[in-house]
Amino acid sequence: MSRAMTLKASQADLSVSLWRRAIDLLATFAAGSAVVLVLLPLGAVFGYLVYKGIGSLNWAFLSQTPKPVGEAGGGMANAIAGSALILGIASVIGVPVGIGAGVYLAEYGRNRLGDLIRFTADVLNGVPSIVIGIVAYGIVVLRQRHFSALAGGVALAIMMIPTITRATEEMVLLVPTAVREAAYGLGVSRWRTTISITLRTAMSGVITGVMLAFARVAGETAPLLFTAFGNTYWNWNMNQPTAALPLQIFVYAISPFDEWHRQAWAGALVLIVLIVVSVSAVRLVAGRGMLKGSS
Amino acid sequence: MANRAVGAHPLTSPELAVGPALAAQPPAKPEFLIKDSTSQWADRTFQFAMLACGLTVLLLVYLIIYELTTKGTLARHAFGWRFFFQSDWDPVNDRYGALSFVYGTIVSSLLALLIAVPLAIGVAVFITEMSPRWLRTPLAFTTELLAAIPSVIYGLWAIFVLVPLLRQSVQPWLARYLGWTGLVEGPPYGIGMLAAGVILAIMIVPIISSIAREVMTAVPQQQREAVLALGATRWEMIRMGVLGNARAGIWGGIILGLGRALGETMAVTMVIGNRPEIAKSLFAPGYTMASVIANEFSEASGELYLSSLVEVGLALFLVTIVVNVLAQLLVWSVTRGTPARSHV
Numbered sequence: 108m109s110r111a112m113t114l115k116a117s118q119a120d121l122s123v124s125l126w127r128r129a130i131d132l133l134a135t136f137a138a139g140s141a142v143v144l145v146l147l148p149l150g151a152v153f154g155y156l157v158y159k160g161i162g163s164l165n166w167a168f169l170s171q172t173p174k175p176v177g178e179a180g181g182g183m184a185n186a187i188a189g190s191a192l193i194l195g196i197a198s199v200i201g202v203p204v205g206i207g208a209g210v211y212l213a214e215y216g217r218n219r220l221g222d223l224i225r226f227t228a229d230v231l232n233g234v235p236s237i238v239i240g241i242v243a244y245g246i247v248v249l250r251q252r253h254f255s256a257l258a259g260g261v262a263l264a265i266m267m268i269p270t271i272t273r274a275t276e277e278m279v280l281l282v283p284t285a286v287r288e289a290a291y292g293l294g295v296s297r298w299r300t301t302i303s304i305t306l307r308t309a310m311s312g313v314i315t316g317v318m319l320a321f322a323r324v325a326g327e328t329a330p331l332l333f334t335a336f337g338n339t340y341w342n343w344n345m346n347q348p349t350a351a352l353p354l355q356i357f358v359y360a361i362s363p364f365d366e367w368h369r370q371a372w373a374g375a376l377v378l379i380v381l382i383v384v385s386v387s388a389v390r391l392v393a394g395r396g397m398l399k400g401s402s
Numbered sequence: 403m404a405n406r407a408v409g410a411h412p413l414t415s416p417e418l419a420v421g422p423a424l425a426a427q428p429p430a431k432p433e434f435l436i437k438d439s440t441s442q443w444a445d446r447t448f449q450f451a452m453l454a455c456g457l458t459v460l461l462l463v464y465l466i467i468y469e470l471t472t473k474g475t476l477a478r479h480a481f482g483w484r485f486f487f488q489s490d491w492d493p494v495n496d497r498y499g500a501l502s503f504v505y506g507t508i509v510s511s512l513l514a515l516l517i518a519v520p521l522a523i524g525v526a527v528f529i530t531e532m533s534p535r536w537l538r539t540p541l542a543f544t545t546e547l548l549a550a551i552p553s554v555i556y557g558l559w560a561i562f563v564l565v566p567l568l569r570q571s572v573q574p575w576l577a578r579y580l581g582w583t584g585l586v587e588g589p590p591y592g593i594g595m596l597a598a599g600v601i602l603a604i605m606i607v608p609i610i611s612s613i614a615r616e617v618m619t620a621v622p623q624q625q626r627e628a629v630l631a632l633g634a635t636r637w638e639m640i641r642m643g644v645l646g647n648a649r650a651g652i653w654g655g656i657i658l659g660l661g662r663a664l665g666e667t668m669a670v671t672m673v674i675g676n677r678p679e680i681a682k683s684l685f686a687p688g689y690t691m692a693s694v695i696a697n698e699f700s701e702a703s704g705e706l707y708l709s710s711l712v713e714v715g716l717a718l719f720l721v722t723i724v725v726n727v728l729a730q731l732l733v734w735s736v737t738r739g740t741p742a743r744s745h746v
Contacts (some may be wrong), residue, residue: 131637135532146545152555203455207459210454232726326555360558368562379551
């Protein structure tokens with residue numbers, strides 16, 4: 108009697124367990140297919156970039172300015188140069204301010220003001236890029252009365268600052284207090300310690316933060332639409348409208364011309380190669396550096 | 403935490419720095435040991451310089467708010483709250499209402515969440531709980547690579563690959579099987595709300611999944627072991643032990659993804675069709691708040707026109723701020739070591 112009951116119970120257990128195992132298997136399968144579904148577009152984007160881009164990529168593309176509609180050939184050399192100019196301006200403004208703010212937060216920011224700045228930096232990080240464009244338009248373009256590379260640079264700098272600030276803070280805080288104390292013990296003044304000891308120790312991490320911010324803004328288009336505006340000729344003057352690679356890709360992509368579409372793909376390939384190279388270089392540097400594991 | 407005590411500098415007072423022993427042997431004393439007023443001045447200047455950089459961050463956010471509120475005044479005075487509840491956008495007659503943009507932004511973002519959330523959680527679960535150890539880092543790196551692709555490249559890809567795919571295969575199929583709902587009917591252009599939702603979904607998956615991974619990793623190992631010890635299968639362990647405990651943080655990730663989707667500009671502008679109308683069908687073209695600024699700002703001629711666009715920007719700014727702060731709080735509630743709550 109009791110034996111039969113045990114048998115029955117164990118059979119019931121087994122069937123439940125089978126059911127539960129089936130669910131478990133199903134969940135594993137679902138999670139696995141989610142990964143495949145997510146990796147699919149990634150593969151498709153890169154695949155198409157290479158497939159469509161490489162055919163249109165040639166020396167003319169990298170050395171010439173755009174040709175008028177209908178003429179074959181031409182390239183995006185001025186847009187690549189323009190991007191370099193705008194990103195240069197953005198870095199000159201954004202990197203020192205970002206690192207300075209990060210150092211302030213890490214070294215002096217253990218108070219209300221520090222918390223406020225930290226919170227504000229996070230808020231700034233979430234502001235849509237198109238809104239940053241409106242602000243740069245207001246503070247630079249309206250004053251200068253025309254579109255300019257400077258306005259584009261300011262817009263991108265505003266986007267770089269919060270990223271660099273938080274990365275710098277994180278990295279500087281990782282430097283052991285003992286290292287600072289050793290410097291103080293030798294009588295080195297505080298500012299000197301911060302610059303030559305603390306920042307130097309955290310350097311590889313700080314560079315990682317800077318490069319990630321750089322890679323993030325390098326592909327930004329929205330804030331450049333009404334700041335740098337675009338240009339079909341060479342321009343090295345930061346007070347003049349300037350072409351930029353992402354901007355050129357956008358204009359060509361929504362145009363109705365096949366030739367321009369092909370150039371847009373080539374431009375996108377150049378852009379993604381630049382970004383992926385800088386991000387992977389950062390991974391490599393950060394991986395070797397002393398402060399890895401926090402990027 | 404220990405770093406916070408750095409403020410107490412042991413050598414700030416001059417008599418300490420130049421102790422009697424050192425002062426007695428001038429030749430042995432390196433120059434940098436001299437702690438005179440110059441050095442104190444340098445310290446203070448340095449601190450002020452760093453403080454100035456920090457204050458710049460505050461100044462920037464102040465500038466954003468100032469620019470958006472002052473430049474939007476004209477539209478605010480002309481339309482008031484009605485601006486957000488009427489949908490005629492008519493630059494010729496200088497009448498502006500943002501309802502169709504608000505609608506487009508909300509619908510495209512929600513559609514994106516609908517697609518992205520299950521995928522992102524699936525990816526996070528697979529990477530943290532199921533995948534073999536050697537596969538974890540490569541998988542995490544690859545999914546995060548999706549976040550490094552610029553918006554404009556997603557847009558380009560969407561125009562030439564995704565939109566034709568939707569037009570030729572997905573939309574006819576959806577219309578045949580789900581057409582009765584009224585949500586997916588009408589001519590399959592390819593371009594429209596559906597395309598915008600799909601491309602946004604692809605763009606926000608890495609954000610949601612990386613936050614989800616972070617909070618799931620923060621769940622203590624004992625939680626998993628406890629559930630396993632009760633005889634749970636792996637999925638039951640994940641559901642009760644991990645997802646239950648990480649729930650608030652995952653919500654944070656989802657809301658963060660929402661914030662990104664609301665403000666996303668280029669890819670959406672390239673595929674949504676840019677027509678200011680409110681249609682029930684997801685196949686129909688639409689317009690979002692970010693897209694209308696991107697398309698019309700540089701050619702907005704009238705002052706009221708420009709002011710209306712800035713007003714749209716202000717609304718977008720405020721909404722994303724609220725959404726991001728909410729998300730941040732939710733993520734902190736999990737990663738800051740709050741005791742794990744039961745999921746029931």
